[in-house]
Amino acid sequence: xxxxxxPKARQRLVVVGNGMAGMRTVEELLKLAPDLYDITVFxxxxxxxxxxxLLSPVLAGEKTVADIMLNTREWYEQNGIxxxxxxxxxxxxxxxxxxxxxxxxxxxxxxxxxxxxxKPFILPVPGHQLDGVIAFRDIQDVEIMLHAASNHxxxxxxxxxxxxxxxxxxxLRQGMDVTVVHLCDSLxxxxxxxxxxALLQGALERKGLRFLLGAQTAEIIGTERVTAVRFxxxxxxxxxxxxxxxxxxxxxxxxxxxGLHCERAIVVDDTLQTYDPRVYAVGECVQHRQATFGLxxxxxxxxxxxxxHLAGAGHRRYIQQATATKLxxxxxxxxxxxxxxxxxxxxxxVLRDPRRGVYKRLVLEGGRLVGAxxxxxxxxxxxxFDMIQSRAPVGALRQxxxxxKAQCEALxx
Numbered sequence: 001x002x003x004x005x006x007p008k009a010r011q012r013l014v015v016v017g018n019g020m021a022g023m024r025t026v027e028e029l030l031k032l033a034p035d036l037y038d039i040t041v042f043x044x045x046x047x048x049x050x051x052x053x054l055l056s057p058v059l060a061g062e063k064t065v066a067d068i069m070l071n072t073r074e075w076y077e078q079n080g081i082x083x084x085x086x087x088x089x090x091x092x093x094x095x096x097x098x099x100x101x102x103x104x105x106x107x108x109x110x111x112x113x114x115x116x117x118x119k120p121f122i123l124p125v126p127g128h129q130l131d132g133v134i135a136f137r138d139i140q141d142v143e144i145m146l147h148a149a150s151n152h153x154x155x156x157x158x159x160x161x162x163x164x165x166x167x168x169x170x171x172l173r174q175g176m177d178v179t180v181v182h183l184c185d186s187l188x189x190x191x192x193x194x195x196x197x198a199l200l201q202g203a204l205e206r207k208g209l210r211f212l213l214g215a216q217t218a219e220i221i222g223t224e225r226v227t228a229v230r231f232x233x234x235x236x237x238x239x240x241x242x243x244x245x246x247x248x249x250x251x252x253x254x255x256x257x258x259g260l261h262c263e264r265a266i267v268v269d270d271t272l273q274t275y276d277p278r279v280y281a282v283g284e285c286v287q288h289r290q291a292t293f294g295l296x297x298x299x300x301x302x303x304x305x306x307x308x309h310l311a312g313a314g315h316r317r318y319i320q321q322a323t324a325t326k327l328x329x330x331x332x333x334x335x336x337x338x339x340x341x342x343x344x345x346x347x348x349x350v351l352r353d354p355r356r357g358v359y360k361r362l363v364l365e366g367g368r369l370v371g372a373x374x375x376x377x378x379x380x381x382x383x384x385f386d387m388i389q390s391r392a393p394v395g396a397l398r399q400x401x402x403x404x405k406a407q408c409e410a411l412x413x
Contacts, residue, residue, distance in 0.1 A: 010038045011110035013310065014099055016089045016254065018043025020052060021283025021299045022115025023071055028307030030079060036311060039081045040107050042099070045138060046086035048072050052138070053296060056328045059142050059170030092258035094276060111278055111310055114255055114266060118248035118284040118294070123158065127220030133242045136167045145243065149174035152240030156180075156229050158217055159245035160187040162327060165200075167243050168209055169329040179210040179237055181217060181229070183246075191325045191336040195352070196359050196375045203332050203357070212237075250285045250292055265292050270317040272306035282306050288318060295323045322370075324385045326378070333374075335381035338388040339363060340371035351402045360402055367393050369401070380404040 013029075015022045018041050026039060043049075049071040057063040076083040084101065091100045098108045120135030122128050132148065134141050148155070149171060157168045160182030168178045180187075186197035201211055216232040220242055230236045250265035261267045261275040265287035272280050272288075282302045284294055293299055298320065305318040324337035342348065342363040349362040356376060362384070363371035368391050372384040383405040387394075400407045 011036060012108060013037035013039045013111045013113065014107055014109040015039065015041040015113045015115060016092075016099065017115035017117055017283075017285075018045065018047075018049055018083070018085060019115060019117050019283065020049065020070070020296070021117065021303060022113060023049040024300060024303035025113060025115065025282050025306050025310070026081070028304050029310050032307060032313055033311035034079075037111070039079075041076070041081055041083050042087060042089045042101055043083070043085045044088035045140075047139060048076065048083070048085070050139065053328075055136070055139070055142050056166035056170055058139075059136075059145055059167065060173045060330070061170075062330075065139055065142075089254060092254060094258055094260075094279070097278065109278070111280065113306070113310070114274070114279065114281040114285060115283050116251040116254060116281075116285045118250050120244060121247045121249050122244050123217055123246055125217055125219055127222060127226065128244075130220055130222045130226045131224055132222070132226040132240060133220055133244065135244050136163055137248075145171060145241065146174065148241040149176050153177055154179075154238045155241045155243065156237060156239040157243045157245060158182075158229075159247070160184070160211070160213070161245060161247075162188060162191065162325060164243075164245035165204065166328055167245055169204070169207070171241070171243070172208055173330075176241070177210075178208075179212060181212045181215050181231075183214070183216060185214045187211070187213075188327075191340075191373075192334070192375075193340060193361060193373055196334070196336075196361070196373045199357065199359055199375050200327075200332065200334060204329070207331070248284065248294065250287070252285060255281070255285070263287055270305075270319075271309045271314060272302055272318060273309065280306050280310065289320065291320060295325070297321070297323050322385070322388045324381065326381070333376055333378045335374040335378040336372065337381065337385045338369075338371035339365075340373045342371065346370065349398075349402050362401055364394060364398075367395070369394055377404075 051068045054068040087101045087103045089099045090102050098106050100106050120137050155171045155176040155178045157164045157180045160180050168180045172178045186194050218232045219230040221228040226239050226242050228236045229239045252262045255266045256262045266281045268286045283299050305316045308316045322338040327334040346365040351360040358376035361373045369387045397408045
């Protein structure tokens with residue numbers, strides 16, 4: 001009898017970051033090549049992997065922390081994954097192919113996946129380090145906000161983008177007086193045109209939110225805990241809690257210290273590989289063809305492509321697609337996708353129905369739909385989004401396009 005060959009030693013994959021991007025990549029990898037790697041995951045937070053997008057409903061009291069967990073500790077065990085939660089990686093030694101964590105633990109790797117995400121941008125104004133000044137980024141932030149809501153009255157949210165409005169709505173639902181401070185003169189300017197932003201502001205004001213637009217924060221006032229926010233024009237408003245939602249910055253320090261090529265974020269190619277062929281990166285920490293990412297859809301696409309290459313089934317390429325945005329505020333229906341501003345040579349189709357609180361704007365370019373903003377009636381959002389992604393000619397549907405899928409299908413029938 002010929003002796004059987006010894007089992008091939010598994011390679012080791014180390015994942016730095018236990019968030020949605022890194023774990024989605026691992027899930028995709030397990031589907032493709034469940035036995036290829038021994039996997040070790042380092043996470044900064046002391047939890048399993050959870051859905052960061054659903055922190056807003058937790059703050060609003062609509063969900064619990066348990067509801068938003070994606071992968072429990074049991075899931076890691078069942079899949080043979082070593083989870084080192086609450087022990088972030090502090091250094092990467094690419095020459096020796098190992099990572100070192102805050103606790104001093106060293107783990108070697110054959111492949112390294114960086115999924116370090118992003119960190120909130122805290123305005124560096126005087127007083128930004130006072131107690132009661134926080135970001136809205138993780139479970140701990142939500143717990144601080146819920147505690148503040150039960151003990152304090154005045155909340156100020158700095159930033160009138162998607163995250164800021166969700167934070168403001170949650171704090172309002174928890175019984176606080178909430179003022180949203182925004183540097184621009186209209187809300188959610190990256191996702192909405194001005195007419196839709198004005199409708200949104202009116203709806204949120206009717207719920208009880210207050211807005212200060214075109215306002216520049218100059219100082220956060222207090223001795224130990226925040227008591228007020230002062231603006232550049234000298235005016236002040238009371239504040240027991242200040243939530244900063246004025247954007248995020250890709251978390252690149254670890255990669256930069258390891259000598260990986262970084263610009264605004266960690267630079268990757270179409271396979272999500274960095275300039276080091278053993279090191280991949282996905283999610284909010286990456287820069288692909290000059291773009292950075294904050295929405296889930298492109299990050300899921302990155303996870304699929306990266307997993308295929310880690311599995312050795314590497315023929316896929318990551319291609320950037322149009323993205324869609326929805327607002328998670330109860331009773332406010334909002335949807336935007338693609339290039340809703342348009343440019344030279346584009347044309348707008350607009351429907352306004354103030355009595356029903358409905359506004360739609362579709363942007364056409366070269367006979368194709370390239371962008372959409374919907375307020376009040378969003379049921380056709382995914383249909384418009386499919387048209388944007390497929391780049392199908394609008395053709396004879398142009399006259400009925402604003403009236404939605406049902407009308408257009410009736411015409412085609």
